[in-house]
Amino acid sequence: MEFKASHRLQSVGEKYLAIQQANINQLKKSGIEVLNLGRGNPDLPTFAPVVEKAKTALDNKVNHGYPPYGGKPALKETIKQFYQREYQVALEEDEITVFSGSAAALTALPMALADPSGVVLTPTPAFFGYHIGITMSGAEEWQMPLLERNDYLPELEKIPQAVRERAQMMFLNYPHNPTGAGATHAFFDKAVQFGLDNHIAIVHDFAYADISFEHQAPSFLQSKRAKETGIEIYTLSKTFNMAGWRSAFAVGNASIIKLLKAYIQNSVGGTFGVVQDASQYALETQIEERKQLRDTYLDRRNTVIQLLKTNQLSVSQSSGTFFVWLKLPEKITDDRRFAKSLLNNAHVAVVPGSAFGDAGQGYLRISLVADTATLASGINQLITYLKQYRE
Structure with a gap:
């Protein structure tokens, strides 16, 4: 027996990132490595002293x-x-x-x-x-x-x-x-x-x-x-x-x-x-661990922005978060179609701006939750694909 979702749950719809992740999983099953610059989950571990504190707290009845x-x-x-x-x-x-x-x-x-x-x-x-x-x-x-x-x-x-x-x-x-x-x-x-x-x-x-x-x-x-x-x-x-x-x-x-x-x-x-x-x-x-984390994200942000600006792309400076907001060239009118094509053909995952609402149309969100080498590789592949992309 199969039951259907309530109208309330159906109205929520499926998250874009869940749909994209399913696509990424299919590519991985085919043996294709994907550079995922779309995630919103920190890539670095919880600060070690916090983990040790939790281990001690676990023994407290x-x-x-x-x-x-x-x-x-x-x-x-x-x-x-x-x-x-x-x-x-x-x-x-x-x-x-x-x-x-x-x-x-x-x-x-x-x-x-x-x-x-x-x-x-x-x-x-x-x-x-x-x-x-x-x-x-x-x-x-x-x-x-x-x-x-x-x-x-x-x-x-x-x-x-x-x-x-x-x-x-x-x-x-x-x-x-x-x-x-x-x-x-x-x-x-x-x-x-x-x-x-x-x-x-x-x-x-x-x-x-x-x-x-x-x-x-x-x-x-x-x-x-x-x-x-x-x-x-x-x-x-x-x-x-x-x-x-x-x-x-x-x-x-x-x-x-x-x-x-x-x-x-x-x-x-x-x-x-x-x-x-x-x-x-x-x-x-x-306090010191937090500062080190900010410095890490700042270094990553600067790497990404410098690469994009060197290639004459319009990108917001990003005063905070671990995301960079890139404006697509005017020749690209559908950011979702571009993001899907980028994933399937260049194997780089980013999130189209319109996934966050209509006002995001024409932009891409690039995530900084990857090491600098991975970010540089992903951005270079994005830049190369932008130059050859045709709708």
């Missing part, structure tokens, strides 16, 4: 039982200290909740905050995950175009009044996936005021908080009155190469935190105590 919902008090205290040290932001106990990976929270938030009659504002291009929770909630998604001429910041003043009146929440994400753009304190001040004026919950996805090159990426909560209207989602996946650990937390508006905690408590439950102890240790101690 307390961690063998159900973990406390919303996080251990000791981890919450460390999060307070971390935000005070890094961003000069003071937090209270009820302004923090811990959960297993940021994807769980990003999916949960529309279901906790949005109604089927409501609107959720999202950037485009953007991380695929925002769409999933909105679709599951039944709310309407209204996309805010992020354009190069505006430094990939949404023009909030252009959101129609009728949309503002129905909007219940807004997703933001800086440093931005996929463009690598950064936000300013001035923009976050503007976003806070927009949230206050329109009674909209602002959710800042701070996934790439620590992968910022020219200067420290600002926290949304550094803006005055930010906690009155929004929260920030911080994941340890990128900062500490802990993607597989599924460790993240939210900080900010106490009422949003309460709703998020309640939804996660009634769905996915708590986060394994060993992961919480390792996360606490990481936040407290790994």
Whole structure:
């Protein structure tokens, strides 16, 4: 007996990266080596001291039982200290909740905050995950175009009044996936005021908080009155190469935190105590390791950008994240077709910009989660293929 997916699950659709990975797997089965510059998963291991801390925590019998919902008090205290040290932001106990990976929270938030009659504002291009929770909630998604001429910041003043009146929440994400753009304190001040004026919950996805090159990426909560209207989602996946650990937390508006905690408590439950102890240790101690990781990504970014610019290709500087945003030559009108052709014929995987929304059409996202030699080889093959490609 075979059962069909619910309408809700069908509406989500299949992720582009899952489709691409299936294609890559088929090529590998044929004995073809693929240079994968499309991944969003760190290629380097979790910092060794964090792993050792987890091994010790595994012997603690307390961690063998159900973990406390919303996080251990000791981890919450460390999060307070971390935000005070890094961003000069003071937090209270009820302004923090811990959960297993940021994807769980990003999916949960529309279901906790949005109604089927409501609107959720999202950037485009953007991380695929925002769409999933909105679709599951039944709310309407209204996309805010992020354009190069505006430094990939949404023009909030252009959101129609009728949309503002129905909007219940807004997703933001800086440093931005996929463009690598950064936000300013001035923009976050503007976003806070927009949230206050329109009674909209602002959710800042701070996934790439620590992968910022020219200067420290600002926290949304550094803006005055930010906690009155929004929260920030911080994941340890990128900062500490802990993607597989599924460790993240939210900080900010106490009422949003309460709703998020309640939804996660009634769905996915708590986060394994060993992961919480390792996360606490990481936040407290790994300052030098974080710097070394940033330097690694900076070196990789510079290698990729230099190769692309030397060949007269238009590429954004990428102020953060581990992605580079490449504008395709005007002769190429279909970025998805090009990306598929590049994979099947030159055996280099990248993600077409339109996979992140219509505003990404005509671009490619190149990932920096590979060693410098692999990146250089992949970029050179991309450049060669661009010169010979015909639609």
